[in-house]
Amino acid sequence: MRGVGDGGNVLVLVIMLLFEDTFCTGDLLPFTAVRSVLDLRMGILTFREKWERLLGVGAFSMGPLSSGPALAANLLPTRALAAMIHEEAGRGPLTQASVDRLIVHGRLIRYPWHLFQHNDEALLEDFRLLTAGRCSAPIHESVQAVEPENIFIEAGARLSHCLLNASTGPIYIGRNAEIMEGALIRGPFAACEGSTVKMGAKIYGATTLGPYCVAGGEIKNVVFLGYSNKGHDGYLGDAVIGEWCNLGAGTSASNVKNNAGIVQVYHPASGGYLPAGLKCGLLMGDYSRSAINTSFHTGTVTGISCNVFGDGPPPKYIPDFSWGQDGRVRYAWDKALRDIGNWKKMKGQAVREDELKALKHIFDQTL
Numbered sequence: 001m002r003g004v005g006d007g008g009n010v011l012v013l014v015i016m017l018l019f020e021d022t023f024c025t026g027d028l029l030p031f032t033a034v035r036s037v038l039d040l041r042m043g044i045l046t047f048r049e050k051w052e053r054l055l056g057v058g059a060f061s062m063g064p065l066s067s068g069p070a071l072a073a074n075l076l077p078t079r080a081l082a083a084m085i086h087e088e089a090g091r092g093p094l095t096q097a098s099v100d101r102l103i104v105h106g107r108l109i110r111y112p113w114h115l116f117q118h119n120d121e122a123l124l125e126d127f128r129l130l131t132a133g134r135c136s137a138p139i140h141e142s143v144q145a146v147e148p149e150n151i152f153i154e155a156g157a158r159l160s161h162c163l164l165n166a167s168t169g170p171i172y173i174g175r176n177a178e179i180m181e182g183a184l185i186r187g188p189f190a191a192c193e194g195s196t197v198k199m200g201a202k203i204y205g206a207t208t209l210g211p212y213c214v215a216g217g218e219i220k221n222v223v224f225l226g227y228s229n230k231g232h233d234g235y236l237g238d239a240v241i242g243e244w245c246n247l248g249a250g251t252s253a254s255n256v257k258n259n260a261g262i263v264q265v266y267h268p269a270s271g272g273y274l275p276a277g278l279k280c281g282l283l284m285g286d287y288s289r290s291a292i293n294t295s296f297h298t299g300t301v302t303g304i305s306c307n308v309f310g311d312g313p314p315p316k317y318i319p320d321f322s323w324g325q326d327g328r329v330r331y332a333w334d335k336a337l338r339d340i341g342n343w344k345k346m347k348g349q350a351v352r353e354d355e356l357k358a359l360k361h362i363f364d365q366t367l
Contacts, residue, residue, distance in 0.1 A: 018051070018060055020073040026269030027110050028074065030285030030303050030320070031225070031242055034358050037073040038062070041210050041225045042115050043122030044130060044172055044190045047077060053129060054082035069099040076107040076118065078125050112283045112301075113265065113276040115223045115240050120169060120206035123188035127152065127170040139164075143179075150187065162197075169205045177209075191215075198231055210243070212347055220255075221279075225286075227347055238279040242286035242304075244343055253296035255281035263299040266317035285320070287340050287359070304362050305336050320366045333363055 020037045031040060038048040045053070051060055054077055062073070075081070084105060088098045107118060130152070137153040139145050142161045150166035153159065154175040161181035164171050169188025173179065177191040180199045188205040191197060195209040198216035209215050210226030217230060220237040224230075228241050232249035239253060256279055257263060263280040264273040280299040288302045291309035302308060303320035310325025323331040337359070341351050 018062055018073045019070045020062075024072060024074050024110070027267070028112055029268040030283070030301065031112055031115075031240065033304050033320070033362055034242075034286050034355070036062070040109070040115065041208065042076065042109065042119060042223060043124075043126035043208065044174075044192060045126050047073065050077035050126070050129070054079065055085065069094045069096045071099055071102065072108065074109045075103065076109055076122060078106070079129060081106050111265075111267075111274065111276070112240050113238075113280050116206070116221050116238055117277065119208060119221065119223055120188050123172075123190055123206050123208065124170060126190070127172050127188070130172065154193075157191075174211075192226070204237075222281075227344075227349075237281050239281035239283065241282070241284045242288070244287045244340065245284050246289040246343065248290050248292035248294060250293040251290045251296075252294075253282035253300065254298040255279050257298050265299040266301045268301070268303070268317075287336075287343075288318075289343075303366075305331060305340065305359065307331055307336075307339070320362050330366065333360075336363070 018038065024037055025032045028037060039046050081102060084102050088094060109115060109118065136151065137155055137157065139148055139151060139153060140159050143159050144163045145151055146165040147167045150170045151164055153173045156176040157173045159173065159179040162179045162183040163185065165186045168186055171185060171187040172190040174191055174193040174195065176193055177195045179191065179197045182200040183197045185197065185203045186205055189203060189207050191209045192211045194212040196214045197203065198214065201216045202218045203215065204220035206221050207219055208223045210224045212227050213224045214229040214231040217233040218235045219230065222236055222239045222241065224241045226243045228243060228245040230236055230247040234247065234250050234252040236253055237255040260278065262275045263277060265276040265280055267274045276299060282296050283301045285302055285304040287304055288306040289308065294308055295313045297313050297316050300314065300316050302318040303322065305320060306318050306322040308314050308318060312325065314325050315327055318327040321331040321336060323329045337351065344350055
Protein backbone atom coordinates (compact mmCIF):
# COMPACT_ATOMS: atom_id res chain seq x y z
CA MET A 1 0.00 0.00 0.00
CA ARG A 2 1.21 3.53 -0.79
CA GLY A 3 -0.52 6.67 0.48
CA VAL A 4 -0.17 10.15 -0.96
CA GLY A 5 -1.28 13.22 1.03
CA ASP A 6 -3.65 15.64 -0.76
CA GLY A 7 -5.06 18.55 1.23
CA GLY A 8 -5.56 16.45 4.34
CA ASN A 9 -6.97 13.51 2.38
CA VAL A 10 -5.07 10.31 1.74
CA LEU A 11 -5.24 8.68 -1.68
CA VAL A 12 -4.55 4.97 -1.38
CA LEU A 13 -3.01 2.88 -4.15
CA VAL A 14 -4.02 -0.74 -3.59
CA ILE A 15 -1.63 -3.39 -4.84
CA MET A 16 -3.62 -6.56 -5.42
CA LEU A 17 -3.01 -9.71 -7.41
CA LEU A 18 -5.66 -11.39 -9.56
CA PHE A 19 -5.18 -15.03 -10.44
CA GLU A 20 -6.88 -17.52 -12.72
CA ASP A 21 -6.19 -21.18 -12.16
CA THR A 22 -6.85 -24.10 -14.47
CA PHE A 23 -10.18 -24.80 -12.77
CA CYS A 24 -11.38 -21.24 -13.27
CA THR A 25 -10.28 -21.16 -16.91
CA GLY A 26 -11.55 -24.66 -17.68
CA ASP A 27 -14.95 -24.08 -16.11
CA LEU A 28 -15.54 -21.04 -18.32
CA LEU A 29 -14.74 -22.75 -21.62
CA PRO A 30 -15.24 -22.19 -24.52
CA PHE A 31 -14.98 -18.46 -23.76
CA THR A 32 -11.63 -18.66 -21.95
CA ALA A 33 -10.01 -20.67 -24.74
CA VAL A 34 -8.91 -17.48 -26.50
CA ARG A 35 -8.91 -14.88 -23.70
CA SER A 36 -8.11 -14.29 -20.06
CA VAL A 37 -10.99 -14.46 -17.59
CA LEU A 38 -10.39 -10.73 -17.06
CA ASP A 39 -11.33 -10.05 -20.68
CA LEU A 40 -14.79 -11.60 -20.40
CA ARG A 41 -17.56 -9.03 -20.82
CA MET A 42 -20.50 -8.86 -18.48
CA GLY A 43 -22.81 -5.90 -18.02
CA ILE A 44 -21.18 -3.16 -20.10
CA LEU A 45 -17.48 -3.59 -19.32
CA THR A 46 -15.01 -6.47 -19.21
CA PHE A 47 -13.77 -7.65 -15.81
CA ARG A 48 -10.44 -5.94 -16.51
CA GLU A 49 -12.11 -2.64 -17.41
CA LYS A 50 -14.22 -2.79 -14.25
CA TRP A 51 -11.17 -3.25 -11.99
CA GLU A 52 -9.28 -0.47 -13.77
CA ARG A 53 -12.13 1.97 -13.18
CA LEU A 54 -12.71 0.84 -9.60
CA LEU A 55 -9.10 0.58 -8.37
CA GLY A 56 -6.95 2.24 -11.02
CA VAL A 57 -4.81 0.72 -13.73
CA GLY A 58 -1.81 0.23 -11.47
CA ALA A 59 -3.75 -1.16 -8.51
CA PHE A 60 -3.75 -4.80 -9.55
CA SER A 61 -1.72 -7.29 -11.56
CA MET A 62 -1.88 -10.89 -12.74
CA GLY A 63 0.37 -13.61 -11.39
CA PRO A 64 0.77 -16.83 -9.39
CA LEU A 65 -0.66 -17.18 -5.91
CA SER A 66 2.83 -17.21 -4.42
CA SER A 67 3.37 -13.60 -5.51
CA GLY A 68 1.15 -12.05 -2.86
CA PRO A 69 -2.45 -11.63 -1.64
CA ALA A 70 -4.82 -12.48 -4.45
CA LEU A 71 -8.44 -12.48 -5.50
CA ALA A 72 -9.81 -14.90 -8.07
CA ALA A 73 -10.03 -13.27 -11.49
CA ASN A 74 -13.60 -14.53 -11.92
CA LEU A 75 -14.89 -12.55 -8.93
CA LEU A 76 -17.34 -10.01 -10.36
CA PRO A 77 -15.97 -6.51 -9.63
CA THR A 78 -18.38 -4.08 -7.92
CA ARG A 79 -18.19 -0.68 -6.30
CA ALA A 80 -18.97 -2.24 -2.92
CA LEU A 81 -16.18 -4.78 -3.30
CA ALA A 82 -13.72 -2.07 -4.33
CA ALA A 83 -14.69 0.00 -1.30
CA MET A 84 -13.99 -2.99 0.96
CA ILE A 85 -10.58 -3.47 -0.67
CA HIS A 86 -9.71 0.18 -0.05
CA GLU A 87 -10.92 -0.15 3.53
CA GLU A 88 -8.77 -3.24 4.11
CA ALA A 89 -5.78 -1.47 2.53
CA GLY A 90 -6.35 1.51 4.78
CA ARG A 91 -5.68 -0.70 7.81
CA GLY A 92 -2.29 -1.73 6.47
CA PRO A 93 -0.72 -3.92 3.76
CA LEU A 94 -3.15 -6.38 2.23
CA THR A 95 -2.76 -9.97 3.39
CA GLN A 96 -4.27 -13.12 1.94
CA ALA A 97 -6.47 -13.44 5.03
CA SER A 98 -7.87 -9.92 4.56
CA VAL A 99 -8.45 -10.52 0.86
CA ASP A 100 -10.15 -13.88 1.53
CA ARG A 101 -12.69 -12.12 3.75
CA LEU A 102 -13.87 -10.19 0.71
CA ILE A 103 -14.89 -13.28 -1.26
CA VAL A 104 -18.04 -13.86 0.80
CA HIS A 105 -19.21 -10.38 -0.22
CA GLY A 106 -18.67 -10.97 -3.94
CA ARG A 107 -20.06 -13.13 -6.71
CA LEU A 108 -17.93 -15.75 -8.42
CA ILE A 109 -18.69 -16.24 -12.11
CA ARG A 110 -17.70 -19.88 -12.37
CA TYR A 111 -19.58 -21.25 -15.39
CA PRO A 112 -20.55 -19.66 -18.73
CA TRP A 113 -24.25 -19.55 -17.85
CA HIS A 114 -23.44 -17.32 -14.88
CA LEU A 115 -22.59 -14.59 -17.41
CA PHE A 116 -26.23 -14.24 -18.45
CA GLN A 117 -27.80 -15.34 -15.16
CA HIS A 118 -26.23 -12.39 -13.33
CA ASN A 119 -26.03 -9.95 -16.23
CA ASP A 120 -28.85 -7.82 -14.81
CA GLU A 121 -26.77 -7.19 -11.69
CA ALA A 122 -23.69 -6.37 -13.78
CA LEU A 123 -25.61 -4.02 -16.09
CA LEU A 124 -26.99 -2.00 -13.19
CA GLU A 125 -23.56 -1.84 -11.55
CA ASP A 126 -21.76 -0.73 -14.72
CA PHE A 127 -24.48 1.76 -15.64
CA ARG A 128 -24.03 3.53 -12.32
CA LEU A 129 -20.25 3.34 -12.58
CA LEU A 130 -20.12 4.81 -16.10
CA THR A 131 -22.78 7.49 -15.79
CA ALA A 132 -22.18 8.90 -12.29
CA GLY A 133 -21.76 12.68 -12.50
CA ARG A 134 -22.24 12.74 -16.27
CA CYS A 135 -25.00 14.01 -18.55
CA SER A 136 -26.53 11.91 -21.28
CA ALA A 137 -26.75 13.10 -24.84
CA PRO A 138 -30.31 14.25 -25.58
CA ILE A 139 -32.90 11.67 -26.55
CA HIS A 140 -34.15 12.32 -30.08
CA GLU A 141 -37.73 13.59 -30.19
CA SER A 142 -38.82 10.63 -32.34
CA VAL A 143 -37.80 8.13 -29.63
CA GLN A 144 -40.49 6.93 -27.24
CA ALA A 145 -38.73 6.74 -23.86
CA VAL A 146 -40.17 5.26 -20.66
CA GLU A 147 -38.37 6.56 -17.55
CA PRO A 148 -35.80 8.55 -19.55
CA GLU A 149 -33.85 9.29 -16.36
CA ASN A 150 -32.66 5.67 -16.53
CA ILE A 151 -31.43 6.04 -20.14
CA PHE A 152 -27.90 7.18 -20.98
CA ILE A 153 -26.79 7.93 -24.52
CA GLU A 154 -23.13 8.51 -25.38
CA ALA A 155 -21.96 11.05 -27.96
CA GLY A 156 -22.28 9.93 -31.56
CA ALA A 157 -25.05 7.40 -30.93
CA ARG A 158 -27.93 7.45 -33.44
CA LEU A 159 -31.51 6.65 -32.45
CA SER A 160 -34.69 7.17 -34.40
CA HIS A 161 -38.37 6.13 -34.01
CA CYS A 162 -37.67 3.35 -31.52
CA LEU A 163 -39.04 2.45 -28.06
CA LEU A 164 -36.75 2.42 -25.01
CA ASN A 165 -38.44 1.12 -21.84
CA ALA A 166 -36.16 1.69 -18.86
CA SER A 167 -38.83 0.99 -16.24
CA THR A 168 -37.44 -2.53 -15.76
CA GLY A 169 -33.77 -1.54 -15.76
CA PRO A 170 -31.34 1.04 -17.14
CA ILE A 171 -30.55 1.38 -20.84
CA TYR A 172 -27.06 2.38 -22.02
CA ILE A 173 -26.37 3.32 -25.64
CA GLY A 174 -22.65 3.52 -26.36
CA ARG A 175 -20.63 5.82 -28.55
CA ASN A 176 -21.48 5.55 -32.27
CA ALA A 177 -24.06 2.83 -31.65
CA GLU A 178 -27.24 2.85 -33.72
CA ILE A 179 -30.80 1.90 -32.76
CA MET A 180 -32.85 1.71 -35.94
CA GLU A 181 -36.50 2.59 -36.34
CA GLY A 182 -39.10 0.21 -34.96
CA ALA A 183 -36.75 -1.44 -32.47
CA LEU A 184 -38.37 -2.34 -29.14
CA ILE A 185 -35.94 -2.46 -26.20
CA ARG A 186 -36.72 -3.25 -22.57
CA GLY A 187 -34.00 -2.75 -19.98
CA PRO A 188 -31.65 -3.55 -18.51
CA PHE A 189 -29.79 -3.27 -21.79
CA ALA A 190 -26.47 -2.08 -23.15
CA ALA A 191 -25.43 -1.43 -26.73
CA CYS A 192 -21.68 -0.92 -26.55
CA GLU A 193 -19.59 1.18 -28.90
CA GLY A 194 -20.39 0.81 -32.58
CA SER A 195 -23.12 -1.79 -32.11
CA THR A 196 -26.34 -1.81 -34.15
CA VAL A 197 -29.91 -2.81 -33.33
CA LYS A 198 -31.77 -3.42 -36.58
CA MET A 199 -35.28 -2.39 -37.59
CA GLY A 200 -38.09 -4.11 -35.74
CA ALA A 201 -35.83 -5.96 -33.30
CA LYS A 202 -37.43 -7.07 -30.02
CA ILE A 203 -34.92 -7.10 -27.18
CA TYR A 204 -35.62 -7.96 -23.55
CA GLY A 205 -33.25 -7.50 -20.63
CA ALA A 206 -30.84 -8.36 -19.39
CA THR A 207 -29.01 -8.12 -22.71
CA THR A 208 -25.54 -6.84 -23.59
CA LEU A 209 -24.36 -6.11 -27.12
CA GLY A 210 -20.58 -5.93 -26.97
CA PRO A 211 -18.66 -3.56 -29.27
CA TYR A 212 -19.61 -3.62 -32.96
CA CYS A 213 -22.30 -6.30 -32.63
CA VAL A 214 -25.43 -6.45 -34.80
CA ALA A 215 -28.74 -7.50 -33.26
CA GLY A 216 -32.06 -8.34 -34.91
CA GLY A 217 -35.07 -10.60 -34.36
CA GLU A 218 -36.06 -11.57 -30.82
CA ILE A 219 -33.39 -11.56 -28.11
CA LYS A 220 -33.74 -12.04 -24.36
CA ASN A 221 -31.08 -12.11 -21.60
CA VAL A 222 -28.09 -12.60 -23.92
CA VAL A 223 -24.46 -11.51 -23.58
CA PHE A 224 -22.68 -10.86 -26.89
CA LEU A 225 -18.97 -10.45 -26.09
CA GLY A 226 -18.26 -8.36 -29.18
CA TYR A 227 -18.03 -8.14 -33.01
CA SER A 228 -20.77 -10.76 -33.52
CA ASN A 229 -23.93 -10.75 -35.60
CA LYS A 230 -27.49 -11.92 -35.10
CA GLY A 231 -28.90 -9.60 -37.68
CA HIS A 232 -32.09 -11.40 -38.69
CA ASP A 233 -35.24 -13.02 -37.37
CA GLY A 234 -35.01 -15.97 -35.01
CA TYR A 235 -35.06 -16.38 -31.24
CA LEU A 236 -32.08 -16.30 -28.90
CA GLY A 237 -32.48 -16.32 -25.12
CA ASP A 238 -30.41 -16.97 -21.99
CA ALA A 239 -27.26 -17.29 -24.06
CA VAL A 240 -23.64 -16.20 -24.44
CA ILE A 241 -22.16 -15.51 -27.87
CA GLY A 242 -18.39 -15.09 -28.24
CA GLU A 243 -16.58 -12.65 -30.50
CA TRP A 244 -16.63 -12.85 -34.31
CA CYS A 245 -19.66 -15.15 -34.46
CA ASN A 246 -22.46 -15.01 -37.02
CA LEU A 247 -25.94 -16.50 -36.69
CA GLY A 248 -27.54 -17.01 -40.09
CA ALA A 249 -31.04 -15.74 -40.85
CA GLY A 250 -33.73 -17.72 -39.04
CA THR A 251 -31.32 -19.29 -36.55
CA SER A 252 -33.08 -20.06 -33.26
CA ALA A 253 -31.95 -21.69 -30.04
CA SER A 254 -34.14 -23.33 -27.43
CA ASN A 255 -33.59 -22.09 -23.89
CA VAL A 256 -36.17 -24.24 -22.05
CA LYS A 257 -36.70 -28.01 -22.16
CA ASN A 258 -40.10 -29.29 -23.28
CA ASN A 259 -40.58 -30.90 -19.87
CA ALA A 260 -39.51 -27.68 -18.08
CA GLY A 261 -36.74 -29.65 -16.39
CA ILE A 262 -33.20 -28.70 -15.43
CA VAL A 263 -30.97 -27.99 -18.45
CA GLN A 264 -27.81 -30.11 -18.54
CA VAL A 265 -24.90 -28.38 -20.30
CA TYR A 266 -21.71 -29.99 -21.59
CA HIS A 267 -18.62 -29.10 -19.53
CA PRO A 268 -15.59 -29.35 -21.85
CA ALA A 269 -13.02 -29.44 -19.04
CA SER A 270 -14.49 -32.61 -17.48
CA GLY A 271 -16.18 -34.15 -20.51
CA GLY A 272 -19.45 -34.42 -18.57
CA TYR A 273 -22.67 -32.49 -18.16
CA LEU A 274 -23.56 -30.01 -15.42
CA PRO A 275 -26.94 -28.55 -14.38
CA ALA A 276 -27.36 -24.94 -15.50
CA GLY A 277 -30.83 -24.22 -14.14
CA LEU A 278 -34.23 -24.09 -15.80
CA LYS A 279 -33.11 -21.87 -18.67
CA CYS A 280 -30.00 -22.03 -20.83
CA GLY A 281 -29.79 -21.41 -24.53
CA LEU A 282 -26.80 -21.32 -26.87
CA LEU A 283 -23.21 -20.98 -25.62
CA MET A 284 -21.22 -20.26 -28.78
CA GLY A 285 -17.43 -20.00 -28.77
CA ASP A 286 -15.53 -17.33 -30.70
CA TYR A 287 -15.27 -17.39 -34.52
CA SER A 288 -18.18 -19.84 -34.89
CA ARG A 289 -21.12 -19.52 -37.28
CA SER A 290 -24.46 -21.11 -38.09
CA ALA A 291 -26.21 -21.42 -41.46
CA ILE A 292 -29.67 -20.02 -42.14
CA ASN A 293 -32.53 -21.69 -40.25
CA THR A 294 -30.24 -23.59 -37.89
CA SER A 295 -32.12 -24.84 -34.81
CA PHE A 296 -30.06 -25.44 -31.66
CA HIS A 297 -31.14 -27.71 -28.81
CA THR A 298 -31.52 -26.33 -25.29
CA GLY A 299 -28.13 -25.71 -23.70
CA THR A 300 -26.01 -26.33 -26.81
CA VAL A 301 -22.28 -25.57 -26.58
CA THR A 302 -20.25 -24.88 -29.70
CA GLY A 303 -16.48 -24.67 -29.53
CA ILE A 304 -14.06 -22.31 -31.25
CA SER A 305 -14.26 -21.75 -35.02
CA CYS A 306 -17.17 -24.07 -35.87
CA ASN A 307 -19.10 -23.81 -39.13
CA VAL A 308 -22.51 -25.30 -38.29
CA PHE A 309 -24.79 -26.31 -41.16
CA GLY A 310 -26.78 -29.30 -42.39
CA ASP A 311 -30.11 -31.08 -41.91
CA GLY A 312 -31.66 -31.19 -38.46
CA PRO A 313 -30.49 -29.75 -35.15
CA PRO A 314 -26.79 -30.22 -34.34
CA PRO A 315 -25.72 -32.16 -31.22
CA LYS A 316 -25.63 -30.45 -27.82
CA TYR A 317 -21.84 -30.24 -27.96
CA ILE A 318 -19.92 -29.24 -31.09
CA PRO A 319 -16.12 -29.54 -30.71
CA ASP A 320 -13.64 -26.84 -31.73
CA PHE A 321 -13.02 -26.52 -35.48
CA SER A 322 -16.05 -28.58 -36.50
CA TRP A 323 -17.40 -28.46 -40.04
CA GLY A 324 -21.02 -29.32 -40.79
CA GLN A 325 -23.96 -30.56 -38.78
CA ASP A 326 -22.78 -33.31 -36.44
CA GLY A 327 -19.34 -32.19 -35.28
CA ARG A 328 -17.59 -35.22 -36.78
CA VAL A 329 -15.82 -33.50 -39.68
CA ARG A 330 -12.85 -31.24 -38.98
CA TYR A 331 -12.64 -27.71 -40.36
CA ALA A 332 -9.44 -27.56 -42.47
CA TRP A 333 -6.95 -25.12 -40.95
CA ASP A 334 -6.33 -23.04 -44.08
CA LYS A 335 -10.07 -22.71 -44.78
CA ALA A 336 -10.88 -21.86 -41.17
CA LEU A 337 -8.22 -19.14 -41.08
CA ARG A 338 -9.34 -17.79 -44.46
CA ASP A 339 -12.97 -17.60 -43.32
CA ILE A 340 -12.12 -15.93 -40.01
CA GLY A 341 -10.10 -13.37 -41.95
CA ASN A 342 -13.00 -12.74 -44.33
CA TRP A 343 -15.42 -12.09 -41.46
CA LYS A 344 -12.98 -9.76 -39.76
CA LYS A 345 -12.51 -7.79 -42.99
CA MET A 346 -16.25 -7.04 -42.95
CA LYS A 347 -15.67 -5.00 -39.79
CA GLY A 348 -12.42 -3.47 -40.99
CA GLN A 349 -10.07 -5.75 -39.05
CA ALA A 350 -7.54 -8.50 -39.72
CA VAL A 351 -6.35 -11.58 -37.83
CA ARG A 352 -3.70 -10.55 -35.30
CA GLU A 353 -0.55 -12.54 -34.63
CA ASP A 354 -1.64 -13.38 -31.07
CA GLU A 355 -5.00 -14.61 -32.40
CA LEU A 356 -3.26 -16.76 -34.98
CA LYS A 357 -1.08 -18.41 -32.32
CA ALA A 358 -4.02 -19.05 -30.00
CA LEU A 359 -6.16 -20.50 -32.78
CA LYS A 360 -3.34 -22.74 -34.03
CA HIS A 361 -2.79 -24.06 -30.51
CA ILE A 362 -6.50 -24.92 -30.19
CA PHE A 363 -6.55 -26.48 -33.66
CA ASP A 364 -3.54 -28.65 -32.85
CA GLN A 365 -5.19 -29.84 -29.62
CA THR A 366 -8.44 -30.76 -31.40
CA LEU A 367 -8.82 -34.46 -32.11
